[in-house]
Amino acid sequence: MKASTSCWSNFGSRREIGNGVSNESKILLAYPSCFRYSEQVDSLDIKTSLLWLASYLKQFHPVEYVDYELKIGRPASQTQIRRFERIVRNDLSSRDFDILGISCWTSLSYQSSLAVARICRELYPDKLIVVGGYHPTALPNEFITEDKLFDYVVCGEGEHALVDIARRLADTGRPAKTEIIQGPPLKLEEFVPYNWDLVEPIVRQHAVNGVDCLYIFLARGCPFRCSFCMEPLKDANWRALSPAEAVAQIMAAARRFEIRSVGIADACFGVRPAWRHEFLNRMVEEQPPFWVIFETRPEYITEEDIRLLTHLKAEVQFGVESGSPSMLRLMHKSRAPEKFLGAFVRASRELSSHGIVHRGNLLFNHPGETRDTLDETFAFIDSCLAPEHSSLMWVPHTYMHFPGCEVYDHRESFENKYGTRFDAGDWWLGDSDQYQASMALVPSASLDGENRELCWRMMEPRMEKMKQILTPQAFRFAANKYYPYWQDDYRYQNV
Structure with missing residues (x-):
């Protein structure tokens, strides 16, 4: 079944659209949760990416926001999925809207996006259904169904596309067949403040004791092109x-x-130094009682950044990913990986000397990882674990295989060159544990068989070493946020 494809470039500006709220099209934005996902929701996660979109649309149309993950959870079994569908059906049947916009943020939400769309189509055959997110942008044709669940698939950013879809609805109605649209990026001068009114009922209901961490977007765009x-x-x-x-x-x-x-x-936080310094200056002036967390590049950190960070409760994160120069090249993390690693070492030592908590993110099992590159990574980690009174926490992750990244587009090359094996294939189409399936791969022939979990066995003694040299503040922070089992340690009790 073919879709029509268009790229709408003649979007109205704010003046052309008008600044008043239209009464013609009511928009309901929905986050559909994830199916068969073993990692359960343990705290409130406000989807601020969807909220920012809703805040923009609110200028022109009535907008409602629903988060089915928070409302229902992440159904792991077929019985739980049927319960999820019943609750969604009841919820949608009580709402007044003309357009349903579904946020399929990643492939983990693919099946739930189809389920919510199907329920809406059964209840309201004539309502407009739009889907957007990373997965639709990467694989838009997967949303072309025989029963035409979706009217529009938005690739890229959704603000202009949804405004234009809503504006045209009264004149054109539903399109004859699913259309794939390339949404143009929002310009800086079109950014709007967050409309917290849209999520206040959700927060009041699901976070009666407050929000552990509010994740918020302040910028868009990343100049780097990492392979994963x-x-x-x-x-x-x-x-x-x-x-x-x-x-x-x-x-x-x-x-x-x-x-x-x-x-x-x-x-990538604070790409421009002047912006970053002014932001940190203004945060220092506010003296917030909460922690401020961001991820940036080690080569960005300056003496001025460090001076300002000493006045904040801050955690600085770095996407180090690997200590192997050859892996960093393969990941497109840096064209000069030795300099990149050197910049991290210098930044980490300076941050530790000032007592600033910071974190090095590691990415294990990236396709192309070998026994030799693992040895290089752990030699680098060991060199960073040498100083006493460290504020550096290492946090390892496993590569998750998502469509849209360079690795996905070049799977055959990794298979032929390294012996990579993508065991779960297009896992988002199956009925296995989606979270585990996304990580089901062998990075190279040398890390198959008995070496398949080698990275975790090698990491274990380093974690113990890290635990011993952390400063009391960093130890307590890590125990509260990353390693709750550390809370049984006597050091946690005495901090």
Whole structure:
């Protein structure tokens, strides 16, 4: 079944669309949760990416926001999926809307997106259904169904596309067949403040004791093209709220909700030094009681950053990913991996000397990883574990195989060159544990068989060493956020 494809480039500006709210099209934005996902929701996660979209649309149309993950959970079995579908059916039947916009953020939400769309189509055959997100952007044709569940598949950013779809609905109705649309990126001058009113009922219901961590986007675009990341599907141009507006958005949420930490969810925080320094300056002036968390590049960190960070409760994260120069090249993490690793060592030592908590993210089992590159990575980790009174935490992750990243597009090359084996194939189409299936692969022939879990066996003694040299503040932070079993340690009790 073929879809029509269009790229709407003649979108109205704000003046052309008008600044008043239209009464013609009511929009319901829905996050559909995830099916067969073993990692359960243990805290409130406000989907601020969807909220930012809703805040933009609210200028022009009535908008409602529903998060079925928070409302129902993540159904793991067929029985739980049927229960999920009953609750969604009851919820949708009680709502007044003209357009349902479904956020299929990643492939983990593919099956739930289809389920929500199917329920809506059964209840309301004539309503417009739109889907967007990373998975639709990577594989839009997977949303072309025989029963035409979706009217539009939006690739890229959704603001302009949805405004134009809503504006045209009264004149054109539903399209004859599913259309795939390339949504143009939002310009910096079109960024809007978050409309926290849209999620306040959700927060009040699901976070009666406050929000552990509010993840918030302050910018869009990432100039880097890492092989494992889906961010290259979007515009690379880095666009950020002004430092003053960025701080204002954080503090507005903090004043409204009881927040214990704020995580800046930008793919790469503070690309421009002047922006970063002004933002940190303004945060210092606010003296927030909560933790501020962000991920950036080690080569970005300057003496001025460190000076300002000493006045905040801050965790600085670095996507180190590997200690092997050859793996960093393969990941497109850096064209000069030795310099990249050297910059991390210098930044980490300076941050530790000032008592600033920081984290090195590791990515194990990336396709092409070998026994030799693992040895290089752990030799690098060992060199970073030498100093006493460290504030550096290592947090390892496993490569998750998502469509839209470079590895996915070059699977055959990895299979032929390294002996990589993608055991779960197109896992999002199956009925196995989606979370586990996304990680079901062998990175290379040398890490198959008895070496398949080697990275974790090698990491275990390093974790114990890290635990012993952390400063009391860093130890307590790590125990609270990453390693709750550390809370049984005598050091946690005595901090």
